[in-house]
Amino acid sequence: MSLPAQFDAPQDGTDQTALPTFERALWARLESEATASAREAVFAHYLPYARAVAAQLYAGRHRDDVEFKDFLQLACIGLLESIDRFEPERGVKFETFCTPRIKGSVLAGITRLSDGQEQVSLQRRLRCERLTSLELEPEPESRGRPDDAFHTLASIAVGLAIGFLLDDTGLVEAQTAIPTPYGNAYQTIAWRQTRERLHSAVDRLAQRDQKIIRYHYFHGLGFEQIADILGLTKGRISQLHRAALLELRTHIGETQHLFNVS
Numbered sequence: 001m002s003l004p005a006q007f008d009a010p011q012d013g014t015d016q017t018a019l020p021t022f023e024r025a026l027w028a029r030l031e032s033e034a035t036a037s038a039r040e041a042v043f044a045h046y047l048p049y050a051r052a053v054a055a056q057l058y059a060g061r062h063r064d065d066v067e068f069k070d071f072l073q074l075a076c077i078g079l080l081e082s083i084d085r086f087e088p089e090r091g092v093k094f095e096t097f098c099t100p101r102i103k104g105s106v107l108a109g110i111t112r113l114s115d116g117q118e119q120v121s122l123q124r125r126l127r128c129e130r131l132t133s134l135e136l137e138p139e140p141e142s143r144g145r146p147d148d149a150f151h152t153l154a155s156i157a158v159g160l161a162i163g164f165l166l167d168d169t170g171l172v173e174a175q176t177a178i179p180t181p182y183g184n185a186y187q188t189i190a191w192r193q194t195r196e197r198l199h200s201a202v203d204r205l206a207q208r209d210q211k212i213i214r215y216h217y218f219h220g221l222g223f224e225q226i227a228d229i230l231g232l233t234k235g236r237i238s239q240l241h242r243a244a245l246l247e248l249r250t251h252i253g254e255t256q257h258l259f260n261v262s
Helices: 021-033 036-059 068-085 094-113 117-134 148-169 185-204 207-218 223-230 234-252
Strands: none
Touching: 021 036, 036 068, 036 094, 036 223, 068 094, 068 223, 117 148, 117 234, 148 185, 148 207, 148 234, 185 207, 185 234, 207 223, 207 234, 223 234
């Protein structure tokens, strides 16, 4: 697989055509403000390029024991490091500057993940972050009830189920023709309808919450990385993640069928 034409980075590092006006504005804002929002705007702009590099490397892989999401996460790390080291005044295109760094981040990281145990640890960390997020304060309406523990467990279970839909279906990118996990006709219809409602619900979240959901579930970024991108604490990202899942649960309505696997 080759990078899309718009993502081809010159190999000589010498020239460079002036940055497009929009990109110049992004870098100028970052240089003048040095804020998290300015840095995140640059990151979001170049994220498709990092994804294209990750896809190119993934297509050329020699083993199948590492998921594409791991390639993408490592590419995002390389992208962030490149943004922090780039000096626009040197006249080098950012793609030229960041490409070897993104590839280096991916290849070095994949070497570690190929150990297997490291990959398990990475996935375990993401799951633990989600579970810890969902175990925060009980919902106000259930706090103090005799069955408070049951409601807390139910909330966690639903949150994890929604996370499963977001994580394993690529729903937030509106993919189509995604296979359903069960063969029952009712379940097939119910899951499809739930995915459709969930896709619509993600679009209705506040912009910051959308970013957290998309960065975490689609790009595989951990809460610490998202906190770095958005200029928040890891604990705050955990709180916002939980609130976003609760809002998604409200938007998609009935969720009992998510647990009916018989």
